[in-house]
Amino acid sequence: MVKKKVLILGGDGYLGWPTAMYFSRKGHDVAVVDNFIKRQWEAEVEAEPLIPIPSLQQRIRIWKQATGKKIRMYVGNLAHERFVARIFRDFKPDVIIHYGEQPSAPFSMMGNERTNETQINNVVGTLNVIYSMKRSTPEAHLIKLGTMGEYGTPNIDIEEGWITITHKGRKDRMLFPKKPGSFYHLSKVHDSNNLEFACRVWGLRVTDLNQGVVYGMETEETKLADGLHTSFHYDDIFGTALNRFCVQAVAGVPITPYGKGGQKRGFLNIVDTLRCVELAALHPAKKGEFRVFNQFTEVFSIRELAEKVKSAAADMGIRAKIRHVRNPRTELEQHYYNPVHRALPKLGLKPHLLSDVLVESMLAKIIEHKDLINEEIIMPRVLWVSKTE
Numbered sequence: 001m002v003k004k005k006v007l008i009l010g011g012d013g014y015l016g017w018p019t020a021m022y023f024s025r026k027g028h029d030v031a032v033v034d035n036f037i038k039r040q041w042e043a044e045v046e047a048e049p050l051i052p053i054p055s056l057q058q059r060i061r062i063w064k065q066a067t068g069k070k071i072r073m074y075v076g077n078l079a080h081e082r083f084v085a086r087i088f089r090d091f092k093p094d095v096i097i098h099y100g101e102q103p104s105a106p107f108s109m110m111g112n113e114r115t116n117e118t119q120i121n122n123v124v125g126t127l128n129v130i131y132s133m134k135r136s137t138p139e140a141h142l143i144k145l146g147t148m149g150e151y152g153t154p155n156i157d158i159e160e161g162w163i164t165i166t167h168k169g170r171k172d173r174m175l176f177p178k179k180p181g182s183f184y185h186l187s188k189v190h191d192s193n194n195l196e197f198a199c200r201v202w203g204l205r206v207t208d209l210n211q212g213v214v215y216g217m218e219t220e221e222t223k224l225a226d227g228l229h230t231s232f233h234y235d236d237i238f239g240t241a242l243n244r245f246c247v248q249a250v251a252g253v254p255i256t257p258y259g260k261g262g263q264k265r266g267f268l269n270i271v272d273t274l275r276c277v278e279l280a281a282l283h284p285a286k287k288g289e290f291r292v293f294n295q296f297t298e299v300f301s302i303r304e305l306a307e308k309v310k311s312a313a314a315d316m317g318i319r320a321k322i323r324h325v326r327n328p329r330t331e332l333e334q335h336y337y338n339p340v341h342r343a344l345p346k347l348g349l350k351p352h353l354l355s356d357v358l359v360e361s362m363l364a365k366i367i368e369h370k371d372l373i374n375e376e377i378i379m380p381r382v383l384w385v386s387k388t389e
């Protein structure tokens, strides 16, 4: 790719930091934006990552020492419109990669205050980004991280963002209907609607990446020096089921799928996230186009994930047990699931599979840091419907 100015929103996060290093290593001019709100939320809900993470300033310094490359940093809140406007005027990005949102379904379901915080943070932040693009960089390409959870689990095939509907003899191309499972996922649906509108009315160019659940602790860049690693959450609020299961196996406590475990989801390796974002950047949306890619490589049920972790642990001499627990969420536990995901493979994505990393770069790494595991933060604390309601 010719050298571009790449602005990464949420650059201190699990995906944002590895993305910043990835684009910087390829020779692009990279700037990151973050207000460290995730670190504050982690402290508030007792959900710190397994391996402590240096500050963003320190990571940028380590990166410069390791590679000679500079990453610029803007500290501030995306929900503050003047702050966002200033960054766009100052940096004038060609590509914006937007990860800067509250990313947890359980966090968004903790009560009225956390729901508001999630939706205001996410929806207002994205509105500020599109207004700033319109004013300062109308030709830039926004790559926005959405989620496969926007669709929910409908009893029909899930298309890539759009569907052609024939109704009473007339036909139109509409956004695919959404049936999300939390106020967090709803914030992403609201973002998608706002983005489609901005493309249609203002002529912006946007790629909405409806991403599956990401796993993996390492990328080529995180391995370049100590301190460049990214966050690994295994708690009930910010951790994913796979991460929790891996940590449970290592800690010698039962692996606990929620409910029957027949819930199916799309998954992808963190190195594929980086490649997908790069492919989107290499092949930008056209002016006025709101393009949606379903971004995952494999589908597993939660029960299958538990079995995979159990058998990978057995290969390492660990005898893990599986114990199904009451599902704190309101969701279908047995359902049809057939999402289309053709666009990214067509652009050149070659998937890395879960089976390639589960033992060596997940379980082995967790074993190295076994002493840091806090077993108290794994079991679910947030119910979708509380007993008193």
Ligand SMILES: NC(=O)c1ccc[n+]([C@@H]2O[C@H](COP(=O)([O-])OP(=O)(O)OC[C@H]3O[C@@H](n4cnc5c(N)ncnc54)[C@H](O)[C@@H]3O)[C@@H](O)[C@H]2O)c1
Pocket (backbone or CB within 6 Å): 009, 010, 011, 012, 013, 014, 015, 016, 033, 034, 035, 036, 037, 038, 039, 076, 077, 078, 079, 098, 099, 100, 101, 102, 103, 104, 121, 125, 145, 146, 147, 148, 211, 212, 213, 214, 215, 231, 240
């Ligand atoms: N990790 C996954 O499995 C996954 C799956 C699907 C979609 N996504 C989406 O991808 C994006 C990145 O996910 P992640 O796992 O890296 O999350 P993360 O929480 O690790 O990173 C998000 C970063 O954005 C920052 N941020 C949030 N609100 C901000 C604001 N108002 N101003 C400035 N900075 C702000 C946070 O401080 C954090 O550093 C999120 O939008 C998430 O919803 C993630």
